[in-house]
Amino acid sequence: MKAWENNIRKVVPYVPGEQPQDANIIKLNTNENPYPPSPRVAEAITKLEADNLRLYPDPKIAALVSAIAKYKGLNDNQVFVGVGSDDVLAMAFMTFFNADKPILFPDITYSFYDVWADLFKVSYQTKALDEDFKIIKEDYLGDNGGIIFPNPNAPTGIAMELNEIEDIIKANQDVIVIIDEAYVDFGAESAVSLIDKYDNLLVVQTFSKSRCLAGIRIGYACGNAKLIKYLNDVKYSFNSYTMNYPSIPLGVASIEDENYFQETLAKVIATRQWTENELSKLGFSFGKSQTNFIFATHNSCPAKKIYEALRAAHIYVRHFDKPRIDNHLRITIGTPKEMNKLIDQLRRIV
């Protein structure tokens, strides 16, 4: 080994779901929305001007920050925008989790949290979900250096009631509590309504799932003006211009089409209900999903076997080879046609 290798930060990176390039694959493995973004986004693409690309984009991302703030009924200084919610969460880890005490998050949760903790040298403790894969509120009421969990949780799909979340925020006013609401639009109640009441609360959302815009990379955080300022200071210390020119008008166009947003959500939720019914008939069980995926286990057939059989049939779902959840599959809600094909295949497999 060369001497220079001693000073390299060696990390075990997050492993995202596969992104196969073959269009014949039914892709139910990374929780993308099966529908295209609003037609207004397509229209906004036609209005992009190549000449604008020679200039740096607006470092304040003002147009998009304002559109989100207006939509949420917030002030512009209560909104932070980043390159997908992963960028927002990474910045938040760096900005807010610098205590000597460990931060807390569930044992079964978004698998990027421990990766960020390792990268930024943040100590952490995980708290086990209960047997039904629910977060146990009481676990988060003790001494800690900060708290983060998704609501609804991933990959379980299960949401916590807002009053329980408020209990956690209220009991932890000396640290920052981050609620990661990547999937909230599919059925859970958002904690954004609490940001004026609790100055230690940061709520993170994304355009990747409910707005059908995983490809544009827009995530955002809502919190009080002071938290957002600290977050921006760190962001400006990392990269002044994170959001490229196309992402700004395309993001604004999406926010401005509320009808399409609601219609798309309703379609995904209806397909989820249909899929849940069919899965039940086939012997699968799962918690109540309030997301665009179902986290299911079968009463006799091992998850890994199903995963591999589906894969052979060109249907990709997600299997996590991890303790407690290695007999579960995370199945993204696709179009009705895609879910029909999935159920057909599952009928053959199980």
Next chain:
Amino acid sequence: MKAWENNIRKVVPYVPGEQPQDANIIKLNTNENPYPPSPRVAEAITKLEADNLRLYPDPKIAALVSAIAKYKGLNDNQVFVGVGSDDVLAMAFMTFFNADKPILFPDITYSFYDVWADLFKVSYQTKALDEDFKIIKEDYLGDNGGIIFPNPNAPTGIAMELNEIEDIIKANQDVIVIIDEAYVDFGAESAVSLIDKYDNLLVVQTFSKSRCLAGIRIGYACGNAKLIKYLNDVKYSFNSYTMNYPSIPLGVASIEDENYFQETLAKVIATRQWTENELSKLGFSFGKSQTNFIFATHNSCPAKKIYEALRAAHIYVRHFDKPRIDNHLRITIGTPKEMNKLIDQLRRIV
């Protein structure tokens, strides 16, 4: 102060040049290219498909990595792509600068280096440029934790000979040496030719200046496959999908138009020569610029006065209120028409 504020990472962020939205301003303050990107980029915009936006972009950014590698005569595993060279450099600081010994960079240089060092808690030492604003090679031959400097240097615009750079790399094979070549295409010799010879060398370039694409946010690093792998590991631990869908085909389109690239460079260089002549006649002096800007001082009129007078005339240049350089102005090369207006105004001011 609330208790939660104790654990916040407080930083003094980098201050980028202003981005005024008024189109009447002659903007010579952030080293953007005055010409639009290649017509092929405009064409690539028309081919963007809104439907693709529902999917995550390729986390490996394979199309763009390959296009850059092919252009540079490298293998794909020798190229890392990020959200502008600032993102690439931030990742490189995090990945490579973890020694106990301080890293070295010039006292007058890109003002983001000390910001990243502070953000990532990297100790550093600055080495003074000589009286002609040149980097003194011998300062970089002693014990250190890593080295970074721009070539040509910013905001001086002065380049170092490649054989001198090689002496520095050769003398520092136990640490990583980063050559930041944001402006190299405007006249300096690139160190990319040395990456096969020295495995401790990382060379960073950008699409923002010479490719007229500051708005798309593409930067890249060239180095041996091992360095690039370590950099990717850290990147995947930060955000799996940093480059959005539009940036990938637009970046590829730019790389594929070599004629336009060379023509644009030639135009900027010709305008730089004209501007240098005119500035000399007006009593300005400056080092030999190998960039798309001139770093000039006047023999009688204070830089700050000129800066303010130009600003009043809607011409923005950059003035740094810092020791040793506070009597200099950094003037980006614009179109011939813009530079004519600049010279006219300067004639009135000085």
